[in-house]
Amino acid sequence: MTTDSTLTPEQILTAAEDVLRRYGPAKATVVDIARALGVSHGSVYRHFPSKAALREAVTQRWLDQAHEALAAITVERGPAPERLHRWLATLFAAKRRKALEDPELFATYLTLVGELSSTVDAHLETLTGQIAVIIQDGIHQGEFRPTHVGTAARAVFQATAHFHDPVHSAEWSGPRADQDFEAVWSLLLHGLRTA
Amino acid sequence: MTTDSTLTPEQILTAAEDVLRRYGPAKATVVDIARALGVSHGSVYRHFPSKAALREAVTQRWLDQAHEALAAITVERGPAPERLHRWLATLFAAKRRKALEDPELFATYLTLVGELSSTVDAHLETLTGQIAVIIQDGIHQGEFRPTHVGTAARAVFQATAHFHDPVHSAEWSGPRADQDFEAVWSLLLHGLRTA
Known part of the structure; x- marks a missing residue:
């Protein structure tokens, strides 16, 4: 399990992709992503200030x-x-x-x-x-x-x-x-x- | 007004296009097309044996x-x-x-x-x-x-x-x-x- 202190942006983006795959872009939330990682949603926000920023980062990674x-x-x-x-x-x-x-x-x-x-x-x-x-x-x-x-x-x-x-x-x-x-x-x- | 006896396929296709524009492909019916032309839907079916045939003809005309x-x-x-x-x-x-x-x-x-x-x-x-x-x-x-x-x-x-x-x-x-x-x-x- 991931702990809040070792959490990397890359882990968040991978979890975000899993959540997107499961729920689709309309329904996926930061809380879902935090839950999948076993961390608080505050830990996710520490790396990505908003849901929009997270969506952009995960899309950017996919394009790249x-x-x-x-x-x-x-x-x-x-x-x-x-x-x-x-x-x-x-x-x-x-x-x-x-x-x-x-x-x-x-x-x-x-x-x-x-x-x-x-x-x-x-x-x-x-x-x-x-x-x-x-x-x-x-x-x-x-x-x-x-x-x-x-x-x-x-x-x-x-x-x-x-x-x-x-x-x-x-x-x-x-x-x-x-x-x-x-x-x-x-x-x-x-x-x-x-x- | 169009009468049943003078009705041409071209008139039907033009009316079908108008109806499609107004109602969209899901809702447009042969009855709507007949009503727009002021003829019975039987007159339309005399030229196009089914709604599918009519859709295909109107699409073909558009493509052509x-x-x-x-x-x-x-x-x-x-x-x-x-x-x-x-x-x-x-x-x-x-x-x-x-x-x-x-x-x-x-x-x-x-x-x-x-x-x-x-x-x-x-x-x-x-x-x-x-x-x-x-x-x-x-x-x-x-x-x-x-x-x-x-x-x-x-x-x-x-x-x-x-x-x-x-x-x-x-x-x-x-x-x-x-x-x-x-x-x-x-x-x-x-x-x-x-x-």
Whole structure:
């Protein structure tokens, strides 16, 4: 059992996720989370000043789940085309895993995400910024044609929405999803390449 | 006023749309539609054997609204790149107009569409087939690199989902929507072109 003095933010966020999964975002309360941890709700509030702050933190953690892997690919030194492909495939795999393995939690997070547009906007900007870094590398390497990097990054992200935007999650379990991803990637790669 | 003997399917579909807009898909009945037309519900059933058949016909008509313009562009003889651009822009404009001008009716149709997956699948296949025709023309014209036409058409359609799939309609009123469309188009055009 967790005691009040050893309680970490990470433990609270994990318990919050369990509670959200069980009760849904409308009904989950801080008291439920404290009860699941065997601590007072004051102990939870010591780390998160409000229910809103806790919801935002748990959503942020969920959005960031694939971030570490993506950030690592962004700063690698290898050829940009291979890295951009791996970056997009990693994002698709992470999103698909979350959607298919735990559809109820996925739906719960989609509700939260719908209420936290500034958190989501920041998340999307981070991702688009990572694509921009890789495209910039590709231009330096002579692999990609010179172009406005920010515009191209945004275009790549939007053109692959089918494979990472949760609004498309119903299509991710189809037998052609991987094939479709590769076909879009191939088109984009040709579009980025120098003649 | 409409009389039973002069009643056309088109009049029924228009009245059905009005009734759907007013009552929503759950509550709209054939009796409401007949009342709006001033005819007996038997007259409606003479043209559409069931409420399900009527719902499907009205949804089909809604899906097909941009079809004529798109089909015309498909069979033109001009350069494929310009035609493909105009085809995609026309589709985006038609979808956006429907979503923004009458959001309640749009939401109603989205509900119907969700229940009629085979109607939607046929609609999407028609659209992808039109893209394939234009890409094939582009290969013949030496504008596009040789490729598997069906795969490329599907990839173009999916890569532009952001600009025609109703799940993205909330993003269509943003100030950058047109700019974003052109950026994705530019990337795809480069991807299709021969070196």
